[in-house]
Amino acid sequence: MAVDVPQPIVTRRFGLHESWTLRTYLDNGGYDGLRKALAMSRDDLVENVKTASLLGRGGAGFPAGQKWSMLRKAEPVYLVVNGDESEPATFKDHQLMVTDPHQVVEGALICAFAVGAAQAFIFVRGEFALGLERMTQAVNEAYEYGAIGRDIFGSGWSIDLVVHPGAGAYICGEETALLESLEGKRGFPRIKPPYFPAAIGLYGAPTVVNNVETVSNLPWITLNSGDAFAAMGEGRSTGTRIFSLSGRVNRPGNYEVEMAKTTFRDLFYDERFGNGIRDGRELKAFIPGGASAPWFGADKVDMPLDQDEVGKAGSMLGSGSIVAMDDTTCMVRAAWRITRFFHHESCGQCTPCREGAGWVDKVMYRIEQGAGREEDLDLLLDVCDNIAPGLSWPPQQTTICVLGPSIPSSIVSAIRMFRDEFLVHIKEGACPFT
Amino acid sequence: MPRLSAQMVERARDMIALYPHARSALIPLLHLAQEQDGWVTPEAMEHIAELLDLTPAEVRGTATFYDMLFLEPTGKYLVSICTNIACLLNGAYELLEHAEEKLGVKAGATTPDGNFTIEEVECIALCGSAPCLAVNWRFFGNVSNDGFDHLVDELAAGRLEGDVPPHGTLCRVRRAVGLVGGAPHDAVVEPVQEHTPVEEQH
Ligand SMILES: Cc1cc2nc3c(=O)[nH]c(=O)nc-3n(C[C@H](O)[C@H](O)[C@H](O)COP(=O)(O)O)c2cc1C
Ligand code: SF4
Ligand code: FES
Numbered sequence: 352m353a354v355d356v357p358q359p360i361v362t363r364r365f366g367l368h369e370s371w372t373l374r375t376y377l378d379n380g381g382y383d384g385l386r387k388a389l390a391m392s393r394d395d396l397v398e399n400v401k402t403a404s405l406l407g408r409g410g411a412g413f414p415a416g417q418k419w420s421m422l423r424k425a426e427p428v429y430l431v432v433n434g435d436e437s438e439p440a441t442f443k444d445h446q447l448m449v450t451d452p453h454q455v456v457e458g459a460l461i462c463a464f465a466v467g468a469a470q471a472f473i474f475v476r477g478e479f480a481l482g483l484e485r486m487t488q489a490v491n492e493a494y495e496y497g498a499i500g501r502d503i504f505g506s507g508w509s510i511d512l513v514v515h516p517g518a519g520a521y522i523c524g525e526e527t528a529l530l531e532s533l534e535g536k537r538g539f540p541r542i543k544p545p546y547f548p549a550a551i552g553l554y555g556a557p558t559v560v561n562n563v564e565t566v567s568n569l570p571w572i573t574l575n576s577g578d579a580f581a582a583m584g585e586g587r588s589t590g591t592r593i594f595s596l597s598g599r600v601n602r603p604g605n606y607e608v609e610m611a612k613t614t615f616r617d618l619f620y621d622e623r624f625g626n627g628i629r630d631g632r633e634l635k636a637f638i639p640g641g642a643s644a645p646w647f648g649a650d651k652v653d654m655p656l657d658q659d660e661v662g663k664a665g666s667m668l669g670s671g672s673i674v675a676m677d678d679t680t681c682m683v684r685a686a687w688r689i690t691r692f693f694h695h696e697s698c699g700q701c702t703p704c705r706e707g708a709g710w711v712d713k714v715m716y717r718i719e720q721g722a723g724r725e726e727d728l729d730l731l732l733d734v735c736d737n738i739a740p741g742l743s744w745p746p747q748q749t750t751i752c753v754l755g756p757s758i759p760s761s762i763v764s765a766i767r768m769f770r771d772e773f774l775v776h777i778k779e780g781a782c783p784f785t
Numbered sequence: 786m787p788r789l790s791a792q793m794v795e796r797a798r799d800m801i802a803l804y805p806h807a808r809s810a811l812i813p814l815l816h817l818a819q820e821q822d823g824w825v826t827p828e829a830m831e832h833i834a835e836l837l838d839l840t841p842a843e844v845r846g847t848a849t850f851y852d853m854l855f856l857e858p859t860g861k862y863l864v865s866i867c868t869n870i871a872c873l874l875n876g877a878y879e880l881l882e883h884a885e886e887k888l889g890v891k892a893g894a895t896t897p898d899g900n901f902t903i904e905e906v907e908c909i910a911l912c913g914s915a916p917c918l919a920v921n922w923r924f925f926g927n928v929s930n931d932g933f934d935h936l937v938d939e940l941a942a943g944r945l946e947g948d949v950p951p952h953g954t955l956c957r958v959r960r961a962v963g964l965v966g967g968a969p970h971d972a973v974v975e976p977v978q979e980h981t982p983v984e985e986q987h
Pocket of ligand 3: 439440441867868869870871872873907908909910911912915917
């Protein structure tokens with residue numbers, strides 16, 4: 352039976368003519384959420400988002416309402432919206448910024464009002480030239496319209512919002528690196544504790560960092576109530592969520608579906624979504640939540656898109672990106688490419704991450720190229736164990752941020768699930784897939 | 786080599802005025818320098834240091850961290866081909882190989898006429914249209930070999946100048962207003978020491 356797809360929330364204006372303009376936005380309920388928010392008390396706004404159980408869409412899945420309640424009591428407070436989207440295979444935030452930038456602006460303003468922010472920033476990944484242009488245009492229009500600036504809609508509340516460009520570094524998606532970058536420094540993640548910028552964030556002030564998709568939900572939640580949002584999904588995984596589907600499916604793309612009620616199988620095979628594996632091939636394995644996530648074998652396709660269920664099964668929904676690999680995919684090559692990504696993006700502060708990434712990249716590459724040795728498998732697992740002792744999930748932390756402990760995910764998954772494929776590479780001295 | 790032009794300095798001052806602390810404008814200013822010259826020159830970095838009251842070493846220290854900032858000249862068109870996982874699964878390395886053949890240079894190099902630089906990059910968030918690439922950060926998806934040749938020919942003939950500005954120009958929409966919300970520019974932001982003990986929060 353086909354899965355029910357509720358009315359979309361964050362993607363509901365995607366098909367509209369010039370959806371990125373203020374005109375289209377206003378014709379379709381734009382800024383009504385902000386108007387309503389400005390008439391509510393801050394506590395009620397926060398309570399509403401807690402009721403919604405809106406889990407962060409940036410990767411860690413932390414409840415937004417709870418995060419806002421943790422702010423250290425001090426002035427000023429800042430809001431930074433994370434639009435750095437660089438997790439491999441994640442492509443929803445750029446689409447949200449390009450297609451519905453006013454929704455991001457309105458969401459940011461509702462959040463800023465709820466937490467009493469003195470100024471808000473939208474950190475847009477530097478490579479997103481179109482996203483930067485659309486966001487800047489939207490901010491210009493919103494100032495002109497009176498939604499940003501002084502005495503917004505006559506409420507007496509004032510705020511400025513600045514679109515800030517990154518300059519190319521995956522690590523700046525990590526929230527403390529992002530703040531360093533926004534302060535004009537190298538994007539080095541900060542030492543924890545404090546665990547959250549809510550204690551010490553931008554310029555040392557308490558700061559809320561929320562993902563683009565997270566804040567994009569706020570206009571709808573404010574207008575329709577947290578209860579309406581929580582009525583969808585199950586448990587803590589409420590509402591709808593965008594999943595970026597890519598890899599060996601017939602119809603890759605961003606699909607907004609109901610959380611927990613939809614399964615991986617639905618995404619891969621339903622004709623409204625992936626519409627099956629390419630060329631009638633078999634699904635072999637998939638990555639359920641971005642390059643940092645451990646892989647699942649095809650036996651897990653019936654698992655629901657539920658944050659806690661996926662966590663219990665040893666992986667994560669992470670950034671909401673799902674990559675399908677089929678029986679033509681070389682798992683050694685796939686795992687090596689992800690490993691090389693981490694090697695390239697390690698910021699170099701922590702020894703296990705900096706050195707470990709380089710070694711596993713080299714060893715994975717030589718196996719893929721047919722120059723590996725049988726001992727290499729134990730060597731890989733040993734180096735991985737030094738990066739994240741115990742190779743458990745969630746990983747043990749030996750480093751300043753979780754980029755390091757994410758390195759073993761794909762390597763260990765590939766070795767555990769497809770050891771034979773590694774051995775064929777080694778025995779035959781070549782990749783069997785080329 | 787040029788410092789920032791008077792017009793760029795004016796834009797720089799507008800940018801600096803958007804932040805509670807001037808240094809936050811450093812990366813936007815580095816983009817500005819790259820827009821002016823196609824790359825970030827040592828003279829521009831010195832000039833930016835003066836504008837922000839930083840040392841040239843501090844500016845350079847930040848600039849060298851980021852992949853998009855070129856401290857050496859690059860081609861007029863920077864062709865960035867993604868080979869990360871979703872693209873890998875859809876022929877990205879074959880596309881990269883074809884691109885190297887078509888342009889006659891390897892990834893990391895610039896064609897002798899100074900027109901094209903090829904680079905292999907990580908995911909550019911266009912994975913639904915793999916394989917894909919960017920030219921000066923304008924994105925092109927579902928790129929076949931023929932599609933690539935066509936794109937390069939169009940660029941070389943100057944027929945895509947409206948869509949693809951020269952390397953360094955990022956956001957062509959200018960911010961129309963300064964800060965008018967009244968906060969917290971004049972407010973004193975109390976700097977908190979990075980290692981001040983705070984209540985542990987989970
Ligand atoms: C290495 C690394 C990269 C990250 N990249 C991103 C990113 O590109 N975008 C994002 O929103 N969050 C990213 N995060 C998560 C952020 O640190 C942070 O949890 C998130 O922005 C908070 O917003 P949310 O609670 O709304 O999800 C990353 C985390 C790590 C460790
Ligand atoms: S874990 Fe890696 S990326 Fe994170 S701070 Fe340490 S070296 Fe940098
Ligand atoms: S993997 Fe190539 S664009 Fe994302």
